[in-house]
Amino acid sequence: MLIAAGAVAAIVSAVGLKVIKSVHWPAFPSSNVSYALTTAGQVVAIAILLLAVVLHRTGRYPKAVNPLAWLGISGFTTVTLGMPLGATKLYLWGISVDQQFRTEYLTRLTDSWHLQDMTYKGLPPYYPAGWFWLGGRYASFTGQPGWEAFKPWSIISLAVAATIGMALWIRMLRTDRAIAAGLAVTTLTIMQAGDEPYGACLILVGVPMLIVMLHGLRSGSIPAIVASGLFLGVSACFYTLFTGLFAMAAVLMAVYLAIQAWISLSNKAIENLGRKRQLTRIALRLIGMAAVSGVLALAVWAPYLWHRMRGSASSGGTAEHYLPARGSTLPLPMFHWSLVGALTFVGFCWLILRFRQRSVALALGITLVACYLFCILSMVATAGGSTLLAFRLEPLIIAILGAAGVFGFAELAVAAVARAGDMRLLIGALGAAAAIAVAQGIPAHLNDEITLAYTDTDGYGVRADDREPGAEAYFPKIDREILMQTHRPRHESVVLTTDGGFLSLYPYWGFQGITSHYSNPLAQYDLRAAAIERWSKATSSQDLLHQLNVARWTPPNVFLFRQSADGYTMQLAKDVYPNDPNVKRYTVTFPTSLFDDPQFTKTTFGPFVLIVRK
Numbered sequence: 001m002l003i004a005a006g007a008v009a010a011i012v013s014a015v016g017l018k019v020i021k022s023v024h025w026p027a028f029p030s031s032n033v034s035y036a037l038t039t040a041g042q043v044v045a046i047a048i049l050l051l052a053v054v055l056h057r058t059g060r061y062p063k064a065v066n067p068l069a070w071l072g073i074s075g076f077t078t079v080t081l082g083m084p085l086g087a088t089k090l091y092l093w094g095i096s097v098d099q100q101f102r103t104e105y106l107t108r109l110t111d112s113w114h115l116q117d118m119t120y121k122g123l124p125p126y127y128p129a130g131w132f133w134l135g136g137r138y139a140s141f142t143g144q145p146g147w148e149a150f151k152p153w154s155i156i157s158l159a160v161a162a163t164i165g166m167a168l169w170i171r172m173l174r175t176d177r178a179i180a181a182g183l184a185v186t187t188l189t190i191m192q193a194g195d196e197p198y199g200a201c202l203i204l205v206g207v208p209m210l211i212v213m214l215h216g217l218r219s220g221s222i223p224a225i226v227a228s229g230l231f232l233g234v235s236a237c238f239y240t241l242f243t244g245l246f247a248m249a250a251v252l253m254a255v256y257l258a259i260q261a262w263i264s265l266s267n268k269a270i271e272n273l274g275r276k277r278q279l280t281r282i283a284l285r286l287i288g289m290a291a292v293s294g295v296l297a298l299a300v301w302a303p304y305l306w307h308r309m310r311g312s313a314s315s316g317g318t319a320e321h322y323l324p325a326r327g328s329t330l331p332l333p334m335f336h337w338s339l340v341g342a343l344t345f346v347g348f349c350w351l352i353l354r355f356r357q358r359s360v361a362l363a364l365g366i367t368l369v370a371c372y373l374f375c376i377l378s379m380v381a382t383a384g385g386s387t388l389l390a391f392r393l394e395p396l397i398i399a400i401l402g403a404a405g406v407f408g409f410a411e412l413a414v415a416a417v418a419r420a421g422d423m424r425l426l427i428g429a430l431g432a433a434a435a436i437a438v439a440q441g442i443p444a445h446l447n448d449e450i451t452l453a454y455t456d457t458d459g460y461g462v463r464a465d466d467r468e469p470g471a472e473a474y475f476p477k478i479d480r481e482i483l484m485q486t487h488r489p490r491h492e493s494v495v496l497t498t499d500g501g502f503l504s505l506y507p508y509w510g511f512q513g514i515t516s517h518y519s520n521p522l523a524q525y526d527l528r529a530a531a532i533e534r535w536s537k538a539t540s541s542q543d544l545l546h547q548l549n550v551a552r553w554t555p556p557n558v559f560l561f562r563q564s565a566d567g568y569t570m571q572l573a574k575d576v577y578p579n580d581p582n583v584k585r586y587t588v589t590f591p592t593s594l595f596d597d598p599q600f601t602k603t604t605f606g607p608f609v610l611i612v613r614k
Helices: 002-021 033-058 062-082 099-111 130-142 146-172 175-193 197-219 222-238 240-264 268-309 339-354 359-384 390-420 424-439 447-455 471-486 500-505 525-536 541-549
Strands: 494-496 558-564 567-575 583-590 600-605 608-613
Touching: 002 062, 002 146, 033 062, 033 175, 033 424, 062 146, 062 175, 099 130, 099 146, 099 500, 130 146, 130 197, 130 222, 146 175, 146 197, 175 197, 175 339, 175 390, 175 424, 197 222, 197 240, 197 268, 197 359, 197 390, 222 240, 222 268, 240 268, 240 359, 240 390, 339 359, 339 390, 339 424, 359 390, 390 424, 471 500, 471 558, 471 600, 471 608, 525 541, 525 567, 525 583, 558 583
Parallel strands: 494 558
Antiparallel strands: 558 567, 558 608, 567 583, 600 608
């Protein structure tokens, strides 16, 4: 069933995006046309989901219920993200902020199916490559460059994950409540985590999988244990942070079940033997999940772990050095004055009231506890000079509380009908209206992210809002010039540049990453930065060439600088955590005379100067 659901979602999303792409829409920031069509599409998708609920409640056409639910949720996801971005080739945040290194990763794995670092030549990947590797295969299959495939792959993968999540809900719960829970989790996840698609995919599938996880630990069901292990393994291939959280939740579930078993065995004659057997069973089930997930995780993590076990030098990695303001407080969405706040408030109350009676409440409640413990641990870790980046758990917290809120409102609805008579039509109408109200607010909530997708210059040198493109419009010409001068494929050249957007568009190797926070520890970001500064202070061209030749890493054969009155400049980044912002930019200037040698050729493109070493 899950495979069928995923296949339906992939087809619906791919066809939907193709239809949207076939029309020349006005830019979202300057017109409300695409916003209006987004709302209309959302209403149609929610209507399809309501039809599935009605068919289930009336018992008519039972075989149509699941396909309609899959069609509705995949269509909802596609139109919610695809329509506002219909006039641009870029995804949320364009090629700016974190999307720059994510696009670079997808570009790298489009160029080759081998697991490789996104920037540095000869290094295994440090950031989990699963979602990007699959995206690279999608880009290769469709014949798109990685940067252009980023948007459709993000939307398609989210649609598939949302539909698989819906299929899981329906398999475990009463269909009408399952569809409502699936819609709530999808809506909240797109709103809160849509800009990080690989993480959002884990939330969409992970929230219902928490119930499977608890069932496996409690009952010993082999299919549930294997399914949980597979999910944790896929999570490890996608996103380290969420994997740690899900693993922590599984351990807490096991501890809770162990305590429950210990208390329930009160007969003195069988107490010790029964306790030991039950605790052993729970421990073995948890170990089974870990074993399955570990084997799958090695598919992505083995190369990096092998290098570390061999003692490869590492330094300069600062991925955990980030503490924004929202990372210094606990996320409490249930106390916000909004529809989402009301839903999560009811969900919070329902979890507390029902965790002893309902497995769903227990699974979601334990995971919520794990989230808040993780947040507190992250805050405590700041005393040691680092964090656990727990602020990124906020979308998961909201999704868990949103799902719980659906079940809480369902119980309130049952109580209202019992007290006031048949109010099912009114309750259904209010629920549908609330869903539409929250859903239609998603484009406004993501306004900044959508706007950047239109104002950033894409890989064809075009801005989707039809305004004058930025200096990045020279990148296609620079790329052609490099290929012409080097006479080698892109993946055989190493480029020294801090215009990271160039490496996001073309699969050249970079000598230095965007910042140390996105760099592989094996790359030794700090030592490379020091080497670049030494090169800029070379006494002559021959001195520079000598330093390049004796560098401990593959030296750059292409340099892409900005021109200034003082010489050729590039901006490096320095980690200044615990400050917020955590990055300090500083300029390194190379005297133009360092490249006055026959071994270098210079070509100017607007503000850029391209230097190629022969």
